[in-house]
Amino acid sequence: MLVKEYKPILMDGAYKKGEWTLENYLKKGGYAAARKILAMPRDPATNNVPPMIDEIKKSNLRGRGGAGAPASMKWGFFDFKSKKPRYLAINCDESEPGTCKDRVIVTYNPHMVLEGILIAMHTMGIEDAFFYIRGEYVVEFEHLVAAVAEAYKAGFFGKNVLGTGLNFHVTPHRGAGAYICGEETGLLSSLEGDRGYPKIKPPFPVVEGAWRCPTLVHNTQTLASLPGIVNMGAENLAKIGPPKSPGGMVYCLSGHVKKPGLYEYPMLTTMKDLIYELGGGTIDDIPLKAVIPGGSSMPVMKYNGPYTGTDGKEKTDNLEMQMDFDTLLANNSLLGSAGVIAMHERTCMVGVAYNLVRFYHHESCGQCTPCREGTGWLEKIVARIYHGKGRPEDIDMLMSVASQMSGTTICLLSDSCAMPLAALVIKFKEEFKYFCEHGKTMVKDAIPL
Amino acid sequence: MAFAFNEKARKQFDWLLKRYPTKQAVLLSALRLVEVQQGFVDTESMDYVAKELDLPPSFVYGVFTFYSHYRRPEDGKYVVMVCQTLPCALRGAHNMVQCFKEELKLGIGETDKDKLFTLKKVECLGSCTTAPVAQINDDYFENLTPQKVKEIVAALREGKTPPHLSNGPTLEGGCKQWSPLVEAYPAGK
Ligand SMILES: Cc1cc2nc3c(=O)[nH]c(=O)nc-3n(C[C@H](O)[C@H](O)[C@H](O)COP(=O)(O)O)c2cc1C
Ligand code: SF4
Ligand code: FES
Numbered sequence: 001m002l003v004k005e006y007k008p009i010l011m012d013g014a015y016k017k018g019e020w021t022l023e024n025y026l027k028k029g030g031y032a033a034a035r036k037i038l039a040m041p042r043d044p045a046t047n048n049v050p051p052m053i054d055e056i057k058k059s060n061l062r063g064r065g066g067a068g069a070p071a072s073m074k075w076g077f078f079d080f081k082s083k084k085p086r087y088l089a090i091n092c093d094e095s096e097p098g099t100c101k102d103r104v105i106v107t108y109n110p111h112m113v114l115e116g117i118l119i120a121m122h123t124m125g126i127e128d129a130f131f132y133i134r135g136e137y138v139v140e141f142e143h144l145v146a147a148v149a150e151a152y153k154a155g156f157f158g159k160n161v162l163g164t165g166l167n168f169h170v171t172p173h174r175g176a177g178a179y180i181c182g183e184e185t186g187l188l189s190s191l192e193g194d195r196g197y198p199k200i201k202p203p204f205p206v207v208e209g210a211w212r213c214p215t216l217v218h219n220t221q222t223l224a225s226l227p228g229i230v231n232m233g234a235e236n237l238a239k240i241g242p243p244k245s246p247g248g249m250v251y252c253l254s255g256h257v258k259k260p261g262l263y264e265y266p267m268l269t270t271m272k273d274l275i276y277e278l279g280g281g282t283i284d285d286i287p288l289k290a291v292i293p294g295g296s297s298m299p300v301m302k303y304n305g306p307y308t309g310t311d312g313k314e315k316t317d318n319l320e321m322q323m324d325f326d327t328l329l330a331n332n333s334l335l336g337s338a339g340v341i342a343m344h345e346r347t348c349m350v351g352v353a354y355n356l357v358r359f360y361h362h363e364s365c366g367q368c369t370p371c372r373e374g375t376g377w378l379e380k381i382v383a384r385i386y387h388g389k390g391r392p393e394d395i396d397m398l399m400s401v402a403s404q405m406s407g408t409t410i411c412l413l414s415d416s417c418a419m420p421l422a423a424l425v426i427k428f429k430e431e432f433k434y435f436c437e438h439g440k441t442m443v444k445d446a447i448p449l
Numbered sequence: 450m451a452f453a454f455n456e457k458a459r460k461q462f463d464w465l466l467k468r469y470p471t472k473q474a475v476l477l478s479a480l481r482l483v484e485v486q487q488g489f490v491d492t493e494s495m496d497y498v499a500k501e502l503d504l505p506p507s508f509v510y511g512v513f514t515f516y517s518h519y520r521r522p523e524d525g526k527y528v529v530m531v532c533q534t535l536p537c538a539l540r541g542a543h544n545m546v547q548c549f550k551e552e553l554k555l556g557i558g559e560t561d562k563d564k565l566f567t568l569k570k571v572e573c574l575g576s577c578t579t580a581p582v583a584q585i586n587d588d589y590f591e592n593l594t595p596q597k598v599k600e601i602v603a604a605l606r607e608g609k610t611p612p613h614l615s616n617g618p619t620l621e622g623g624c625k626q627w628s629p630l631v632e633a634y635p636a637g638k
């Protein structure tokens with residue numbers, strides 16, 4: 001169900017030049033939420049603000065970085081007993097194919113993120129935040145720096161912020177081109193001035209993160225959601241969308257639709273709303289074939305199959321499926337970072353597999369053998385099939401390699417490659433088989449990939 | 450001549466040192482300062498950064514080569530990075546790569562002999578809803594078409610600002626890096 005009356009919050013001002021300034025943000029009531037939270041005293045025992053932590057719990061806010069875990073869970077596990085400094089790391093690495101929302105939020109609405117950062121810092125007793133933005137985002141970085149400079153000048157950051165006697169600092173940190181720096185421990189390694197190597201968990205960053213100190217890592221959009229929660233109150237936020245997936249979601253709609261773009265709506269939105277209502281249908285009205293619902297790491301869904309509805313019952317047409325965290329999970333896929341990639345019938349799924357596996361092989365950091373070798377083997381086998389030299393046993397070999405790549409590595413990149421690859425092979429087996437047997441695709445007028 | 454930070458870079462570097470709990474953490478940013486100052490990162494400047502941060506030069510080289518986005522001495526004046534990942538591929542990235550190859554008369558990974566252009570294929574640039582996309586130096590070019598590619602390359606060859614610049618409201622004055630923040634809060638901490 002498309003909630004037409006929903007007014008975008010994060011995307012407010014998107015693509016409007018000059019809207020990003022502090023002046024504009026203050027006019028819209030900006031930083032009122034931060035003022036409210038900063039007026040709350042911290043608990044001397046834990047140095048945090050318990051009522052705000054409760055509020056986050058009540059709001060049911062779920063992380064927008066990919067895992068969809070409740071933010072309150074991370075906040076709850078934070079090591080408040082540690083006497084070490086505490087850090088906040090903002091994840092704006094955004095390199096998951098299909099995802100491109102944080103970039104627009106940072107460019108056009110940077111102060112909403114900064115306000116969210118301030119709220120999180122005060123609530124958690126943090127003095128230093130580091131804003132990790134991917135290296136390719138140069139103009140975005142310049143906007144961020146300009147906005148942070150404004151916020152410092154206005155006294156929202158620096159020493160004795162708003163007369164609280166507390167210091168808050170945020171430092172924009174540029175990455176340099178590596179997908180793996182989006183993974184939270186890889187990000188922290190990169191922040192420390194090292195190669196972006198992920199680290200084994202546990203210890204989790206909330207216990208031992210940047211410089212071995214308790215560190216909260218959140219996606220840009222997650223933090224940008226905090227002012228909204230404070231302003232409207234957790235209970236009201238929880239009323240927007242499904243109770244377990246509340247608040248607006250920025251769907252990044254890409255691929256074979258007439259109107260790709262960023263659409264912010266409650267998570268009551270169905271696949272049909274996205275592709276046919278907002279996206280205007282498929283290019284040249286070529287029938288839809290498949291959808292990757294949450295960024296390229298998530299398993300593909302074949303169009304027009306059965307699915308499990310929100311009520312837990314079996315349904316027939318998965319276009320009617322609601323795009324929230326739990327419904328997708330119940331259907332063997334994930335909402336992830338809401339990067340919705342639509343593909344029409346002229347898409348060869350072997351080509352899709354080749355493109356994606358190549359990406360993960362390129363981005364594997366190389367620390368773990370199953371990932372480093374596995375992504376390479378998968379690429380070699382899929383390339384062989386795609387170039388017409390496939391053997392009948394290749395399909396089983398793909399599945400066997402993929403099955404050895406899950407749960408055996410430091411981070412989830414390995415799974416992020418194996419999982420969507422296995423889904424492609426299982427759901428479109430006849431295409432892989434045909435390609436192996438005939439040395440060419442069975443897809444009519446396949447587009448080059 | 451041996452590399453050394455100019456005044457602008459030095460000011461930012463000293464400021465950044467105050468912001469992190471360790472010197473090493475400034476490494477990625479220091480390499481960016483080098484990049485903006487002289488247009489690329491080379492061994493000499495890495496040795497300089499290593500010394501400034503009390504790191505072994507070999508460690509700095511190792512970190513530098515882990516990342517793909519720094520400009521290298523062999524790169525042309527314009528580094529053309531064409532996205533080839535799935536969302537772009539679905540919307541004709543393959544064709545865009547061909548167009549750039551033809552317009553630039555270059556293969557993938559090649560630089561022309563005047564060192565004007567370098568052509569690269571890259572992975573997702575984080576702008577999938579405006580595919581196909583390419584980045585040229587600091588700027589994004591979105592919703593590309595063969596015609597747009599022609600016009601962009603022609604303008605760059607003539608030393609003009611290219612058309613179809615689409616990464617939002619570009620701030621004036623080129624890449625300022627951390628300078629506005631250093632000015633807004635000189636104390637650093
Ligand atoms: C391989 C890999 C890549 C990731 N890339 C990103 C990314 O680009 N941006 C992001 O916010 N989270 C990314 N994540 C998820 C982060 O590890 C982390 O869960 C997230 O930043 C937490 O933020 P949240 O709780 O606000 O969702 C990635 C995870 C993995 C395993
Ligand atoms: S799973 Fe892959 S990307 Fe992750 S740490 Fe291991 S080798 Fe690196
Ligand atoms: S796939 Fe090209 S920008 Fe994401």
